[in-house]
Amino acid sequence: MTDHLLPDAIVALAARVIEENRAAGRRIAVAESCTGGLVSAALTEISGCSDVFERGFVTYSNSSKQADLGVPGDIIDTFGAVSIACVYAMARGALERSKADVAVAISGIAGPGGGTDSKPVGTVVFARAVRGQDKPEAESRQFADEGRSAIRQDATMCALELLLP
Numbered sequence: 001m002t003d004h005l006l007p008d009a010i011v012a013l014a015a016r017v018i019e020e021n022r023a024a025g026r027r028i029a030v031a032e033s034c035t036g037g038l039v040s041a042a043l044t045e046i047s048g049c050s051d052v053f054e055r056g057f058v059t060y061s062n063s064s065k066q067a068d069l070g071v072p073g074d075i076i077d078t079f080g081a082v083s084i085a086c087v088y089a090m091a092r093g094a095l096e097r098s099k100a101d102v103a104v105a106i107s108g109i110a111g112p113g114g115g116t117d118s119k120p121v122g123t124v125v126f127a128r129a130v131r132g133q134d135k136p137e138a139e140s141r142q143f144a145d146e147g148r149s150a151i152r153q154d155a156t157m158c159a160l161e162l163l164l165p
Helices: 008-026 039-046 060-069 073-079 084-096 149-163
Strands: 030-031 053-058 102-108 123-130 137-142
Touching: 008 039, 008 149, 030 039, 030 084, 039 053, 039 084, 039 149, 053 060, 053 073, 053 084, 053 123, 060 073, 060 084, 073 084, 084 102, 084 137, 102 149
Parallel strands: 030 053, 030 102
Antiparallel strands: 102 123, 123 137
16 A cells, blocks of 8 residues: 555656656646646655646636636637646746746646537646746547546646657
């Protein structure tokens, strides 16, 4: 039995993220919506993470994405919170509001409600921004609808992988 609340695979990947970013001399930040702080929780499970993990933003509501990360309201109105445009802005905002070298943003539909034909439950978008690079990288993933917890954990794993150097 482990002494942490998160699945072992998530904690192991978080440890790798901390170790490899420490070796690369990079500090990281995360901007989370559908994961609700799971990425930050995974990173802070690792003893000594404070020299790598600069900060985490949990911006679940649209208004918090705007207030805390500077996401323009017209992006949310036009494309929605679960969009490449929104996570681009979230990742940029996390970099601008921190001393991190790299930031990952996550927004999605964890269910069981909230899905649409064009964005079904399990749709999660990610962006990775690196200080000094003009445009963040982004991707959209469709996770199997195996329940809210499973979707959030899958999204956490994906976000952690994006934080590897």
